[in-house]
Amino acid sequence: MSKHAYAQVESGSPVLDALEELLGERVTTAMAVREHHGRGEDYFKPVPSEAVCFPHTTEEVAEIVKICAAHRVPVIPFGTGTSLEGHVTAPHGGITIDLMQMNEVLEVHPEDLDCRVQAGVTRKQVNEYLRDTGMFFPIDPGADASLGGMASTRASGTNAVRYGTMKENVLGLTVVTADGKIIRTGGRAKKSAAGYDLTRIFVGSEGTLGVITEVHLKLYGIPEKIASAVCQYPSLGEAVDSVILTIQAGVPVARIELLDALMMEQTIAYSKLEGYETKPTLFYEFHGTEAGVEEQAQLVREIADEFGGSAFQWTTSQEERNKLWQARHDAYYAGTSVEPTKLGMSTDVCVPISRLAECILATEQDTRASGFDTPIVGHVGDVNFHVLFMLDPDDADEVRRVKECNQRIVERAIAMGGTCTGEHGIGVGKMDYLPLEHGEDAVDLMRTLKRAYDPDNIMNPGKMVRL
Secondary structure: OOHHHOOOOOOOOHHHHHHHHHHHHHEEOOHHHHHHOOOOOOOOOOOOOOEEEOOOOHHHHHHHHHHHHHHOOOEEEEOOOOOOOOOOOOOOOOEEEEOOOOOOEEEEEHHHOEEEEEOOOEHHHHHHHHHHHOEEOOOOOOOOOEHHHHHHOOOOOOOHHHHOOHHHHEEEEEEEEOOOOEEEEEOOOOOOOOOOOHHHHHOOOOOOOEEEEEEEEEOEEOOOEEEEEEEEOOOHHHHHHHHHHHHHOOOOOOEEEEEOHHHHHHHHHHHOOOOOOOOOEEEEEEEEOHHHHHHHHHHHHHHHHHOOOEEEEEEOOHHHHHHHHHHHHOHHHHHHHOOOOOEEEEOOEEOOHHHHHHHHHHHHHHHHHOOOOOOEEEEHHHOEEEEEEEEOOOOHHHHHHHHHHHHHHHHHHHHOOOEOOOOOOOOOOOHHHHHHHHOHHHHHHHHHHHHHHOOOOOEOOOOOOOO
């Protein structure tokens, strides 16, 4: 569907007049604001919408969507703007709904291990709020992302090896549908067999089926003991092999993160880490009782010794652990800081654990042979890793070569039984890989769902599946 099939939003238009009557100064057409909302932290060129709205309630979101639906105007949800696959661009114009002023924690039930938050609450904010309850929410993508955005992209992070992804940790949602209705999915019961699992359909739908305005989260008790460790290895292959054996041995680690030698060099410089060499490195974290953590740590150290692991450094200090994991979360920014005139493109494949070493080493060889000096970093505990390319989006030849190399990385992972995206989502960047991964018939079924939920294609059009 072309941009011209949609109504335009401009001064004096009935759409803009209705939005201004509803929100007053909380709707703007200022170019600086529109441009800010027209891109994430990716290499895609900014494509701003025609206006940006800042609602405070689910009811206001519903009214915005009703206005847009009545005039066939696209709706693009926006959180913190940290997505990496062009999710928030507006290729067909329309209205951006910025949900970050919807940032209240609505309910906390420590006795039932759950809470309900508005979509603009961030992961750090919710954990700060929960700190005195003895509870925490474990899903932690590198950025301090909004929980609505994390649900929309089925986000993951360093803790996924133990606690799962957003898919496992969202109990229910409040969603505004394409016709402006407000629906609530899921519930507070631990399990349910009642009807279609609408929660799982909206989690990971990237704003293409509706606007998530509230998220009902599963919580966990803060562990009695938390310990972190760093171990460095002679080669990338030996580091990855130790991960494979750790996972296959059933050690219940909370985190295992890989940084190759180049990524470690960049992280040491950016995050001011001291006492480490520029060698392939694993960051570990263990949660549990004091005895359980010590047992896990001993098992991992024995496995690390088998593969030449050295400089095993332990800490239980919260300050030191925070510094270590902040450095890991900042790896993307460490990589992009090396070439500040370029933009980052991060790959995002995930494969079965038995193929991890083969996939990472083949990827390293491929990128080097293609002339790219790219760092590799990954949530290898759940077999997801990233390669960071730096490119100039105005250099057509460089963009072509990066995309060709990325295509080989994706095709290799899918051929090994893996996926084109472990956590970043599809957005604009990975639409062409869906048929390769799932088959045309499955993608046709996705299109059928999209048309059923959003017959006028106003919800974040141009993303996820091609219509």
